[in-house]
Amino acid sequence: MTDDLAALVKALDLPAKVRLLTGASAFTLHPEPAVGLAEMRFSDGPTGVRGLKFSGGRVVSLFPNATLLASAWDEQVAYEVGRLLAEEAAAQQIHVVLGPTINLHRSALGGRLFEAYSEDPLLTGRLAAAYVRGLQDLGIAACLKHLVANESETDRNTMDSVVDEATLRELYLLPFEMATDAWSMMAAYNDVNGVAATEQHHVINEIVKDSWDYPGLIMSDWFATRTAASAANGGLDLVMPGPDGPWGDALVAAVRAGEVDESTIDDHLSRLLLLARRTGALGTPRTWPDDLPAPDSAQRREQLTRLAATGITVLRNEGDALPLARTTRVALIGRHALETIDMGGGSAQVNPPYQVSVATGLADLLGDTVTVTDGVEVRTRPVPPRFLTEVRATLYDADGKELEQRSCPQGTTMIGMDDDFEETVRAVHLTGRIGVTGALELGGLGVGSWTVKVGSQTATYSQRLEGGGFGIEALAPPVRTDRFDATAGDLIEATVEVTGSMGLYGLVGSTAPRTTVEVIDEAVRAAAAAEVAVVVVGLTEEQETESVDKSTLRLPGAQDALVEAVAGAARHTVVVVNAATPVLMPWLSRVDAVLWAGLPGQEGGHAVAAALLGDIEPAGRLVTTFPAADGAAPAWSVTPVEGKLAYSEGTFIGYRGHFAGRAAEPAFWLGHGLGYGKWEYAEARLDSGAVVVRVTNVGERASREVVQVYWRPAARDEPVRLVGWAGVTVAAGDSAEVTVHPDERLWRSWDTAAGTWTRLPDEGGEFLVARGLGDIRATLG
Missing domain, CATH: 2.60.120.260 (Galactose-binding domain-like)
Structure with missing residues (x-):
């Protein structure tokens, strides 16, 4: 610890030190006037800065969810989101935003995947690092979560993630390593290889604090801490929430009994004081701005609409069915059109000033050329109605x-x-x-x-x-x-x-509910009378939520039957998928276009409408591979067996396992996305370790392309992996030279026997230049 912080720690007796290491309330820490420490305030923050109340708190901006924002494949977008969330935090005098969530999309069944960026560690790590910079450039701390191997929700408080050391380091710890500029991290609920995440001496002390030389604070997830001495010795710095918990008098007694060295307590406290100093809660109090945009301001409306629309992804577009012409007579159909799902469940929920439905958004742009028809029921539990x-x-x-x-x-x-x-x-x-x-x-x-x-x-x-x-x-x-x-x-x-x-x-x-037959008959009549039917389907917070995993990727209710019926009656059918994670699409070949819209936040309806009409190009690329059927993925089950969930697929999750033939061909690969341009690739070459390629937009509209570079190692026991990407916007008919600098960390391999990193050989391996692994445009040896 630095000398000035050491002096502050030394000024306090043991009970005073320990008191500061447990929260004062659900989302605040104790002040300590003796050392100039003010109250610190935390808030959940995946899709908005909710504030100090779990629910029923103040009205705040509702952002697009993490997978939708990540689908932009754009670090500048992640940085902007971080800055905007910092503004939202500053408006409430919040010091620490509890995000980003950087666990990986191991299985598409994970209920909380909507909070996390992607299935790929490099994509996740680079976006997380940019988000962290955006927050912390304005003096608001980020908190990377959940450390570590917390990719599912079933029995999350008791399950043991069994992960081999190479997989842990190469895959699940890599995003945390890439974003270690974050001023805090959060330890997860689960065990990792038989040891609670809050007691992980190996992960927290040996890897994060020692190997990475991380100076920040490690806090517990809420109510996750189980012990005093084991957690304190295991590297945990702060127990949340408070004021009660397993530390307090028990930790003081453990120190006096010699079970915990007082220097360990001093290290925990010094990290807390460093966090306080960085966020303006130690010493001279920080000043808070009073002129920040309101959640319903025109500035926030523009920002949130643009951010959501940019991540929306065109999965299919036969015959250039999209974008829609403004003169098109549209039949808009589906419960999600009327009650668009804009956020997931659990701690990600906030109180927005409003939520714009797709029905409202499209009507605002097309007026009375749109007819709106309700769809089939999509829930099993009633929710607060918007009426x-x-x-x-x-x-x-x-x-x-x-x-x-x-x-x-x-x-x-x-x-x-x-x-x-x-x-x-x-x-x-x-x-x-x-x-x-x-x-x-x-x-x-x-x-x-x-x-x-x-x-x-x-x-x-x-x-x-x-x-x-x-x-x-x-x-x-x-x-x-x-x-x-x-x-x-x-x-x-x-x-x-x-x-x-x-x-x-x-x-x-x-x-009052109607029968499925009545609803589908009405939808068919509306579709037949229009030029284009736009059907909005998706999931709800029953499937995409904290604490619960999915059991299937099928759409709930009779939504598949609705799409089939409409496609049979309409001249052209466009499907908008209002979901943050993969769904099955048995009707895919019978519709003209599919837009994946994520959970688009409070301006969701305006964003979807802008994407449908091309006012903002939906230039997103998938951040998760979409399996073609339930179970058709390298990692599937999220249900522990005798308390253990084995990560037996190792580093072959998602696209890595599909490409290696460990699962069937997916419906859509990570990185897939058509946008509204058409692209030719030429002159691909290696130049001083970088991959260079010329791309030409042969379409009729300006468009953004994302050039992706993968490395296929020669060794058969090593998976293909994303090593870099770059985005470029090109006018219709123009070309651009794109340079991608591969990340050297993707050539590391953990040698478990030697306990050290080795480098994969370059010989025999090759670069794949692609628009997703389903559309490889060049191979370079």
Whole structure:
């Protein structure tokens, strides 16, 4: 530690030091005036800076999700996102944003993949490093997560990721190594090779802190720390959240008993003080700007629309069906068109000022040439409906005393997980205005005794938890709806007597369901009457969420049947996939075009519309290989066996395993994306270790190309791997020379027996110049 920080550490006694190493609350750290340490404030941040409340907090900007942003294959985009999130953090006086998530897309079943960049370590690492620079250039700390081998959610708190040393270092640790400029990292929930991630002396001390000479802070994931001495000796610096936890008096006792050396505590504290100094929480307090763009400002609208549209990816475009002409009569079809999914579930959720649907976005550009038709049901659980407005929650204690009132933009409010109200809130009263007329399914979400009223209609019931597991009260609380007849403007009131201490409470509902046959018949009629049918399908936060993995890549409900029926009736069919991760497309050959739109954030509908019409080119490239069928991937299962999840595919995940023949040909390769240009490659050559190629845009529109370079080693036990890429924008008919500088780290191979890095031989290997491995344009020996 530096001399000045050492002096501050020395000024505190042991209990005072240890007190600072556990959070003061869910998202804050203790101040210590004796050394000039102010309160530090953390916030989740994958798709927006939510603030100090897990839910029901302030209104903030909702960004496109990580896979969509990564699909730009553009470090400048990642840097811009980091800067914008730093602004969002500064507006709330947040010192540390808990992101980026840089675990890899090992299996497409992973429920939390939407938060992570890609299946490739180089792509992930370069984008993460740029994002980190963007945040920290404005004095807001980034936090790389989750260290390490945390690629799935099933039994995440107890499962043991079994990973060989070479795979761990070459694949899963590489993004962390590439982004070590980040001022903090977060240790995961899972075990790694039999040792808890929060106690990983080998990973945290030997690799991260010693081998990489990392000076930053390692914090736990929330509630992940299990021990005092083992975690402290294992390299963990900070336990979150607080104020309770396994350290405190137990860690003080462990030091006094000789189980932990006090110098270890001093090192942890020095790292915390360094983080505080870097973020302006140590010494002279930092000043915070007061003129930052509001979440609903014109500036944010432009930024979020552009960022989302740029990552949208053209997967298929037969006969140049896209972009659509502005005079085209369009039948827009699907539940996701009306209720576009803009973010995933769990800790990635924020309260945006609004969410623009594809229906709204396309109508804003095409006016009355668009007809909108609802699609089949896509959920199994009811959610807060967007037809509820003016939703408010009032919290009461056991004596009926009002504790707090909250505005709930999305109809939910969190009690307990991040408040001082865990033991005191005994009732919640929710109200809202209904914006539609007709038969509705309405009710309450959360543990307790409920009374729900709409006009003279009343429903009463009690709800209990039906499952177990960490955080189930917040991540999958019980829910019920009843049928009510409502008129637009009616008031809905609900009161719940709280019987738990940590959970989510809110109003949920939907319009009364119709049969699948009725819905598809209506869609077919609309498609037949239009020039182009645009069908929007996808996943929801039921599949793309923290705490739950998928069991299939099939679209939920009867969405495949909807697409098939529309394709059979329409002159031309375009499918927009509103999902962050791969889905199966059994109808692919029968539609003209497919756009993959990710989870596009609060401006999602405007971004999709801009991409469909070509106002902004959807120049994205896939960041995950799309399997052609369930199970048809090098790594598939995310279910531990006897507590262990074996990473038996080694370094052959995703495209690496497909290319080696360890899984069937995929539907789409990593790096695939057509954009709106057409490209010829020529004059590929090697020049002083770089790969140089001339690309010509032979299409009719200016377009962005992403030249990808892969290395195929001669050794059969080594997978092909992405070693570099470069993007270039070229006008129609023009050419450009593109230079790609391969990253030397991709030639490293970990020698487990010797415990050191060796270099793969160049002899016999070859470079592949490609638009994804399904479209190789040149080979260089």
